[in-house]
Amino acid sequence: MKKILFLVYCVFTFSTLSAQQRYELTDGWRCANIKEVQVGGSQISTVGYSLNNWMPATVPGTVLTTLLNNKKVPDPFYGMNNLQIKDVYDTGNAYYTYWFVKSFTQTAVGDEQIWLKLRGVNYKCEVFLNGKKVNAITHEGMHLRQQYNITKLLAANGENRLAILVYPPDFPGAPNGGQGGDGTIAKGLTTAYTAGWDWIQPVRDRNTGIWDKVFIEKTKGINLENPHVVTLVPGIRLPEGIQQPAMIRTSCEIENPLNRTVSGFIQYTLDGKVIKTAVALKSGEKKTVKLPDFELKNPKLWWPSGYGKQPLYKISFSFVDAAGKTADLENVQFGVREISTRWNEQTRSRENLVNGQKIFIKGGNWIISDAMLRFSNERYDAEVRFHRDMNLNLIRIWGGAIIERPEFYEACDKYGMLVFQDFWFSGDCNGKWQDPLKKDDQWIRRQYPDDHGLVLTAAADQIKMIRNHASLAFWCGGNEITPPDDILLPLKERILPELDGTRYFFDYSNTNDMSYNSIGGNGDGPYNIQDPKTFWSYKTYPYNSEVGSVGVGDYASLERFIPKQNMIAPQNGQEPDSVWAYHKYIPYDHHIDPYGKAKDARDFAMKAQLVNYDQYRALMEGFSAHMWDWYTGTIIWKTQNPWTSMRGQMYDYYLDVNACLYGTRKGAEPLHIMMNPLDSMLTVVNNGFATQRNIMVQASIYDLDGKLQDQVQAFAEIAPSTVQRMFPIQTQLKKMKGKDGAFVLLKLLNPQQQVLSENFYWLPGSDGKYTGLQQMKSAELKVTATKTTKGEIEVRLKNDATNTLAFFNRVALVNTTTGERILPAFYSDNYFSVLPGEEKMIVVGASEQGNTSLSVAVYGWNVKRQLFPIKK
Template sequence: MRKSLLYFSWSFKTPYLILFVLVVCCGIKLNAQQQYELNSGWQCKPLKEVSVSGATITKPGFNMSDWMPATVPGTVLTTLLNNNKVPDPFYGMNNQLIKDVYSTGNAYYTYWFVKSFEQTAKGDEQVWLKLRGVNYKCELFLNGNKVNAQTHEGMHLRQQYNITKLLAANGQNRLAVLVYPPDFPGAPNGGQGGDGTIAKGLTTQYTAGWDWIQPIRDRNTGIWDKVFIEKTNGVNLQNPHVITLVPGKRLPAGKQEAAVIRTSGEIENPLNKTVNGFLQYTLEGKTIKTAVQLKAGEKRVVKLPDFQLVNPKLWWPSGYGEQPLYTIRMQFVTTGGQLIDEETVKVGVREITTQWNERTRSRENYVNGQKIFIKGGNWVISDAMLRFSEERYDAEVRFHRDMNLNLIRIWGGAIIERPEFYEACDKYGMLVFQDFWFSGDCNGKWTDPLKKDDQWTRRQYPDNHELVLTAAEDQIKMIRNHASLAFWCGGNEITPPDDILFALKDRILPELDGTRYFYDYSNSNDMSYNFLGGNGDGPYTIQDQKTFWSFKTYPYNSEVGSVGVGDYASLKRFIPEKNLIAPQNGKEPDSVWAYHKYIPYDQHVDPYGKAKDAKDFAMKAQLVNYDQYRSLMEGFSAHMWDWYTGVMIWKTQNPWTAMRGQMYDAYLDVNACLYGLRKGGEPLHIMMNPLDSMVTIVNNGFGIERNTMVQANVYDIDGKLQQQIQAFTEVAASTTQRTFPINEPLKKIKNGAFVVLKLLNAQQKVLSENLYWLPGADGKYTGLQSMKNAVLKVETRKATKGNIELILKNDKANPVAFFNRIALVNSKTGERILPAFFSDNYLTVLPGEEKTIQIDFPAQTNVPVSIQVYGWNVKEQLLPLNIN
């Protein structure tokens, strides 16, 4: 949701017709409110070096020549890093060199942040200061005056102040914000959330350390989210609410029955007089409005009449349909037609429901009346130091779409993400499962010797329950309009305290939302019946591929995960050269690897040959990564609606340079996990059951796939076709179907084999293709180790700024060109251009085969670009490009 100046989207050829339209459309005048962000020119200084008050700092003439440039939005640690006051905490063991707030005391990280800006107000104009997030407490001063009567507390809570009367007459204003760290930063003693006391406040629990991150030394103290100045013509319209109702069972294509659009908005009148007007919006050429009278000082929610949207363009999760969005500009206009204030909302028309599946004993989910098999990833936070951007959010969510996932779960030890994150999820069709700010580790689910307080005490964290409820109300309003937001959850692996839990589910959510299912906690029996005992999720370590097919785990597993080491280029970004030592099975890893939370690959790398060095290990680890996540998603999909209604991988991204649970690294560089998961999660997918070599098809779609041919091709390690089996079949909607086994042909292969499965339609177009590499009878990949080198021909069909079409060709006389990594690099520096999006990667090209890859990347200015390709048995080559 963002403010915008009023404009009209009609396209006319004469200015006279435009003028006529403006006149007849209620006489609205083009003098709407203004909003801008205070995101540059900030300065800061630690409190201990400032001897005067905020009132003095913000008076004209106060000298700030020796103050340090500050990063806002940002944290104290980000500002220190950007001013070269601390080393990069993401690199090596640098984090140990930075002072921790628990040891220094809070005063060390208590800072003044100051910003000057120009702004005036005249007549009924009102000016508002808006802060979207400060951690943890703050005092605000403007032009010598205190802005907030009471100290603001809480990271997860927006602030808004009417500063009209505090503005300087000459328009030259100075704002000062004194920011304090969390009252209880917690001891970073190696526990999940350290000693747990960080959860006594309403802040991010992970910053005291977790099993996937080292402590963030300032605990993310700072003005961490955006600061806005907004000017209205009087009345302030805020927190619009749009609900879409889509009755019945729909299909993505074809004409649709009408949907219901239900809207409301909060209106505040700060003036000393009664205001009369209309709350209204226009959609599909129809204006919906209601008359409003607001007394002086009054603030209330105003509901508009329901609107029947004819033949709506429906929003669907990724893999099931498109994601069209409607723009609603909710306006408050006077009876005389003057536009006073406006809010813009992007709306996806959809309805999400759930019901209990008695067969699986888990919750199953519906969008627009259609059953959706959940393929989800767990998300912690975009960046551990809160360095957010719209571009980074877009890239990360796009990666999740590219993995063929359809849901992201936001873990409870972090934050409710920023609106820009949900905008990206709306765009890419990712459902969101949103936890509130609780976790079993800190909030008392288990006995834990590393925790300071006992379970009964921790069970009541945070200390200020009213603050939690206030923040929940605020954050619900902030994100509730997003089509992607699908479910609310009380907390990670534990409920909030009862007075918070029941207030949320019985009062706050019904009043402020009322459309989304609420789970008491992330692995509750209401979500997935825990018939196995234990915590109701996991495991989190590497598994034999067959396990995913044979072992029946929780029917809607909220967390199951594995390894995730990046490739060699990724490792070099944060591991010093002297520490680039390959881990060996059964031995302790290097200290830097251990500090960055390396999970052992155990015996899974050795079948490819014991790693010679870190580069060799990283390449072999990618083979394991690909197989691990492809098998995970294939195993769950194979038992769709029989054992499972969904699965969520722990986890799919890292906000820090950890070496576990990531499909791309903290620098947005992809690894083979992403492409194995992408392959295994195809909406229409052909796969081989490793238990009995049965070729199986999974169809997540709503339609029957008729007259499809299932084709299985078995090649020896040299790429010679040994046998082909094929048969026609029909695949029902939303189902998994077994076809035929290929175990007999595989018995003839001694030192390994390649199996290529294809699903073709009646026009012989490939609908799904899947290549497996199999070990010899001894379980080792000796055949791969003895492969001859292949020479790939690499060329481009087109190359423009932001997009490349790459062709990989392998001559018939060549051996298989196995497991090729494609990267985009700066020709001068050799550094990878990030992020880059590949239609496929870590791919194999058979003899006589040609493959086309689409590459998207941020348009570069005056950066020479080359394509880098290397593989298991393909030497590295660089192809310089002439970008048009």
């Protein structure tokens, strides 16, 4: 796969040789429904055929995206609009069957070969160029790239027209409210979630369209494809210092479309050395060529986030013919690392290692960036950065969606996120359980999809597409179920060993080989809100692939997709408003009420953030507290939403953060101090590879005004990759008995008295209610915002010593005129408290907004909302 890599904040471009040219076909596409077109592809694909009445089309994109962009349908992410859009199951497939047409200029001279490459079409397609059929057999399968040599079909004058007829999935499935609807969407190789799930309503066109990129590529005859780079890093390494050598093992596919034998060299340059091998190809021959192994001296090693840096190497594979001319090249970016696993007998779960060091997995489940497949490099970069900012180190790609795009993996390479990639199976659609909402019984569903050969072909293709990425860590057969044996065994025993051979394969996402299920049940969950103490006291699955909770955003988030008349706060024990229910709200149960019953939706959203923060901090702390004893890792279900759903998200569909993100960020700190809610024991977790010496462990207890009542501290030494119980503060907390609550501030200080970790808890009164919080006096913060030379904004918030504590404050970067938030924006912290006499600094990052006037909004539990100008 040719790679031109565009990464936000980190852009590089390989030098392009005259031997190669590649560009994307994006603007200028037109489309029309098949019912509106009376002629076939041979006529449509001629330059003279008129497209005057055809709609502008969005490519890459789906039919629904094009209809939305042309205002033919309402926004399905807002309110109940999705109900107004016709569903393909009801209309029949022709309703969403569309012609897509694009004109482009291209010629070929001499040995030049021109290739048409489509990275993803859903579900079937016929391809025509200049009046001729390009694909002899109808293309089928969403998860499969297409490549055609179109040299002989090009127009002599260079004016070409491409026409592609795209059909929806043969079996779109009834969107009957089940997981994957009636399940029959899984009969084809497409996105199962589009028939509906418990976190999304049905996508009406089932993602029909030219959903991924379309390229035209020119080579000087010889075509290089699918280069493969494997890095071997023996021994146990540390991130810093001189490194022992690493082995670089490479290969590349090569094809000769010319009518003569061609000979030459495949080569690349690394660390100033040229590595090459001779090759000769007969006319029409295609083969994979292995290059000599290369020993890289003192390599710069790639590490997961929180454990080290993520340096990346860039090389170009090229074919140089006997005359010394370069015929083609392939650009590759990779990181030098080795990922391995072993069984942990203590936890009875899989333990993961990178460069010989064990890594405690703190992950998030990922569905897809956008339910309508509106992908962008910028959005990928922002979403992956949010995961890095949460102190997570792994993203699992759930099996009901896609093999994620190279641009997603580029962001993961950049930010140090390991990736656990599922293939296209899910227990819900593929027969794990009895389900009255499914059309077919378990025995039939167990054999989905219908074409097993297509699955294996697509799997091999997608493996080649992403296998060079440092971040790709694990393959998985499916979500909660294996593929059928005639897919599983070839995939596991032949295809992956031949095409990759370096990554561990899990048969399915909660297999006993990953996490021994001694508890019973499905091997994952729970998915609903928990008492924070539960995460510390209840031993769940030792490497839990899915455990999660609630995730309602704040009021500004809700306003983006809930109509004003539906802004009705849910109450414990009552049915939520219809729009809330449609957007998959799950109850917070009684967890809001201790803060006072929600008076309205704004009040509910604020109190929900307190619950969100506490919930996810406790989740990560509970798992970290039992690192290597009960657990080798956990993966939150889930960390993002591709639709305006209200459950399981650290930021909303519009990339606006909520308190879930910052609670997770706090609880998942690599070096972290925390308090066990069961016995008030202070505990320190050190995920790093170095001993933390002469560390001060400090606990300070404050009353509800923010006045210090007690403090206890002690020096400690924390060994690497360990959890250490320090001392309880039960006695000190008992002194607060009878009060309406208290605050506890924990700190880890280095010998220079710099803060290494800080953690702020709010505790209820003896009745379990937060009466004291409800009675807090107002606090006023002095805020200054200054733009730095780095393009960031430093926000300083000072609380006068005479004030009460300023509790649970949110900072937001906004448009001064409209008050709307600038999205995405990245905050070094949020939902934080400021003690009397204390000053905090928050760093805000966002893309440049041109001449738009920006301000910083600040508000909190007892701090009224104010706007502050940004100084230059």
